[in-house]
Amino acid sequence: SKLVFYPNPVKNTIKFAEKVSNVTIFDMTGKSVKSFLTNIDAVDLSSLAKGNYIIQYTTKSGKKVSNKLIKE
Numbered sequence: 672s673k674l675v676f677y678p679n680p681v682k683n684t685i686k687f688a689e690k691v692s693n694v695t696i697f698d699m700t701g702k703s704v705k706s707f708l709t710n711i712d713a714v715d716l717s718s719l720a721k722g723n724y725i726i727q728y729t730t731k732s733g734k735k736v737s738n739k740l741i742k743e
Contacts, residue, residue: 676726680741683717685726693729696740698722716742 675688690712696705696719704724707714710731719742726740 676728676738679738680743681716682743684713684715685740686713687711687728689731691728691730693727693735695727697725697727699724701725 690710694707724740
């Protein structure tokens with residue numbers, strides 16, 4: 672099953688369908704702008720500026736996933 676986060680576009684908080692670890696948010700130049708290491712199922716992104724980002728996270732099974740994220 673595909674791990675899903677929502678909502679996208681996000682205003683403040685994204686939620687994951689299951690707990691994930693090593694969540695990193697990158698700007699479109701590839702620079703890391705926010706990072707979370709613990710097992711979490713939600714991330715507060717209210718401090719990010721509006722724009723497009725890449726979110727990378729690790730599933731419980733150890734698979735790394737990258738997706739485009741839009742911050743409103």
